[in-house]
Amino acid sequence: MLTHKNIVVVGAGFGGMYTTKRLAKKLKKNHDVTITLIDKNPFMTMETSLHEVAGNRVEPEAIEYDLQRLFSRRKNVNVVTDEVFQIDRENKCVMARHGSYPYDYLVLGIGAEPNDFGTPGVKEHGFVLGNIEDAVRLRDHIDDMVRLGARERDPEKRQAYLNFVVVGTGFTGTEMAGELNSWRPELAQKYHLEPDDIKITMMEMAPTVMHMLDPNDAAKAVKYMTKHGIEIKTSTGVVGVHEDYIDLKNGSKFLTHTLIWTAGVKASSQADKLGFEQGRGGRIIVNEYSQIPDDPHIYVIGDVALYDEDGTGRGQPQVVQGAESAGKTAWKNILAQLNNQEPVKFKGNYQGFMVSVGPAWGVAYLLNTFHLSGFFAILMKDLVDMIYFIEIYSGYYLFHYIMNEWFRIKRPTLWRGNLNRYGNVLWTVPLRIFLGMMWLVDCWYKVQGSGSWFTNKLQLHFPWLVEATSGASSKAATSGASDKAAQSAPALFSLNYDYGHSPMAVFDQMPQWMQNITKIFIPNKVIALAAQKAMTVTEIILGLCLVLGFCTFVAGGLSAVFVAIFCLSGMNYWVNVWMVFAAIAVMNGSGRAFGLDMWFVPWLERTLGKARYGVMRPIYYSNNSDKK
Ligand SMILES: Cc1cc2nc3c(=O)[nH]c(=O)nc-3n(C[C@H](O)[C@H](O)[C@H](O)COP(=O)(O)OP(=O)(O)OC[C@H]3O[C@@H](n4cnc5c(N)ncnc54)[C@H](O)[C@@H]3O)c2cc1C
Missing domain, CATH: 3.50.50.60 (FAD/NAD(P)-binding domain)
Incomplete structure (x- = not known):
């Protein structure tokens, strides 16, 4: 019978986080294994971005990733905030300030710290x-x-x-x-x-x-x-x-x-107190399986470990890719041990190096082939960071990373400041209200009189619907816009209505590909009548949302899509195309600047956050047994 196994990972840095995420996923159906992740901080620090905080580019919170959030969906992981000071190898127990944690397999990834080589002062x-x-x-x-x-x-x-x-x-x-x-x-x-x-x-x-x-x-x-x-x-x-x-x-x-x-860097000084054999820079010596040579139940990974692959005593580079490579060896070998399989050897996977010199310039050498500098090097650096969030399955922090690096910025980055979110969005509030009013005015004519879209009179003059009802040719059944254009004097491409001219429709007729798609959704008159009513109701809702600044991002996006669809349907004029761009512009948070979103969006964030990540517990709470 299989007994319950405890895997304890100490250190939620690049190596520890990667290892825990992989183990948690691979073992999610194995109820006989519990993983405990211990870090002295309640968050993972993106150490590679510390200079951005020191240089006042981003706030500290931008590079701290909450561990409870990162593991809220993983019922097999306990997140513990505690500082480990000793390992009792005899009793297989990790000793920390606020408790002790028994292990069957231990992964140690406590990182490195600056080394001043004893320089006075x-x-x-x-x-x-x-x-x-x-x-x-x-x-x-x-x-x-x-x-x-x-x-x-x-x-x-x-x-x-x-x-x-x-x-x-x-x-x-x-x-x-x-x-x-x-x-x-x-x-x-x-x-x-x-x-x-x-x-x-x-x-x-x-x-x-x-x-x-x-x-x-x-x-x-x-x-x-x-x-x-x-x-x-x-x-x-x-x-x-x-x-x-x-x-x-x-x-x-x-x-x-x-x-x-x-x-210079050396292994975390905590490593000196753990009783393992140490090499250069105080790093703990491991074998080719990333294990302590005389203890196959203890793995040491990342900056704190030294695997002397080439016999020079220098060890693998203390970089993120080194930490991940060792993390990979550790999780694979723990699974191998659980399943009585052969262990794998450490294989350093170094895809290149990137260094930024400020937020907008850098150099990179990738895949041992490509040398990049300037914009592309920084772009690659950002993309590599983003890939890390994909590797640890965190869409939430991927989103935040993009926001913090590209949008919530204090000074020009690789996008030269063009994406800066700190512009005053208040100035787009009048545009948002005007756009909303345009929808409402448009609908005013659609809800009353003989032209009402709520009667059983077909207003969507799509060729296949007209053919079906009157047998008229598709040529004759062109859009309302082109009907009007045909009646009056020459259609004019213009951004205003020119007296004596007919405004030009964006498309006189719906393009064939659009017809094919629309036919799937609106195949006959019955559905067309329902669709025209639903469209009118949606337009009214969009108008109200924009005027009131409620769900502005979604309302703006839908407005842009709607206007684009109207254009493609041969139902819209060039003079109205501005609405697309205005709709995109008001997605910049104008509802939060002055509108109901000021209250609604924070409420939504809180509620969705709670539903997805559960209630955030205080740090002194040390196990996840109440995870929902
Ligand atoms: C400013 C800076 C810039 C860098 N830039 C790059 C770069 O561009 N590219 C690159 O590849 N590498 C870079 N590095 C190096 C890279 O950050 C490290 O190689 C990497 O973080 C090592 O990962 P790790 O998992 O070994 O340790 P870390 O990421 O350091 O994580 C160690 C974790 O252990 C926890 N911990 C420590 N002691 C204890 C304890 N006693 N109990 C509980 N928890 C503990 C810490 O809180 C921390 O979360 C940079 C480093 C710095 C400092």
Whole structure:
């Protein structure tokens, strides 16, 4: 008989999240297995975007993904917010601050942290970028320094405030310097400075920079950065950090209050206390199955693990793709162990590298083939991030990612600010009301008198309906628009009604493909009569929704579709085509700016969120047994 098995995953970073999601899916029908995901935070942090918070591009919440939400549909996963400090291997139990968690299989993915290699003063006076708190602290400090610098009369002291030094030219350093540089004009404007008053300097101990990149890509990045005012000093070691200056290896001092240390990472210091054999940078040594060599029930993945594949002792790269590759080995091998199958070996799957230099420019090397820079590199970076949300099955956070990176932005991104949602949508409110009124006015004529669409008189002059009722040829049965056009003097393409002319219909006759589709939905007169009434009612509803700002996004979208259908049906004139564009324009949230959506949309979000994700529990609650 199969006994109940506990799989415990510690660390909901890139590796742990991926592993848990896969295990949860693969084991969803296996009621003999429970998965417990423990992280010290109630959210997953998208570490690769920390520089965006530190550089004030996005708010911290934009890169925090709530674990309860991510696993609300997975009844076989318990999400626990707790900090693990020990592993009792004898009793197979994970010890954390607020409880202990027995395991049959353990996956450890507690990540890495910045490594200052013991450089004096970094801890006390420097800044790092290892987690959300670091990023927020750095962001606030940068703003503070520019504010103080702008008031300082002493030129040397002022320069110390306005000098920002990034040590290290890896992923983190390059992206941080790029982000800070894109923030510079805004900071300068805010505190009445010239952008050049704020100086950004990157310092690199080695004679060359950006070693994770192909040399040509690195050269492009250097060219871009220097052109945009970032100074890059190579062969420059930082050996000491003080409150308002740093010591360089050549004996000189460099004035600054802000040293951002990105020159190295080591395994999370928690790893030192777990009793496993450690290699370079404190990383826990694993075998080719991503397991602790003498304990096949414990897997270690991601930045904290070291698999010495090539015998150099360096281990696999500490990047997202490395964490995912190890996560894949772990979940496959746990399933193999559960099913008494052969284990698989770790296989690093590295599809390329991408580095952003600010929100609108970057370099990328993909699939060992394509070198990209600028717009396409950033687009690829965003797409790769989006793929991650697909991999962890989260449409919700995919949507939020797109909104945060492309729409809710504070400064131009790869789309040059064209998608910015922070424009004042209030100005489209009059357009929304006018559009709604147009629908209502249109319907006013459709609900009364002899031309009413609510009588049994057919108003939809589609050829097959007319043929069926009167036997007339389809030629004779063209649209109302073209009937009128035929009666009066020449039809005129125009955006207004020109006196003495007939307005030109967008299509004189319904195109054949449209006829084929429409025939499926409106095959005969009985359905046509019902359809014309339903259409009129829908138009009235659309009009009211737009006037009142209720469900504006949907009403705007449907308006655009309706007008487009009328045009294709030979029932609409060029002069009315503006309605399509107006309808698209009012989908920008104009109902929330001034309309019922101000109350309705938040209510809907709350209600749907509750239905899909359940009630969010406080963090102190530590198991999911009440998951509905
Ligand atoms: C600023 C920055 C930029 C980067 N840019 C890139 C990039 O562009 N491309 C790239 O491939 N990589 C990049 N990286 C590296 C990448 O983020 C890491 O390789 C990746 O996050 C490693 O994933 P992981 O699962 O091992 O650990 P992490 O993602 O670090 O997750 C570790 C998790 O463990 C949790 N944890 C830690 N200790 C405990 C404990 N004791 N108890 C419970 N939970 C614990 C943490 O809260 C965290 O959620 C960047 C890193 C940084 C910092």
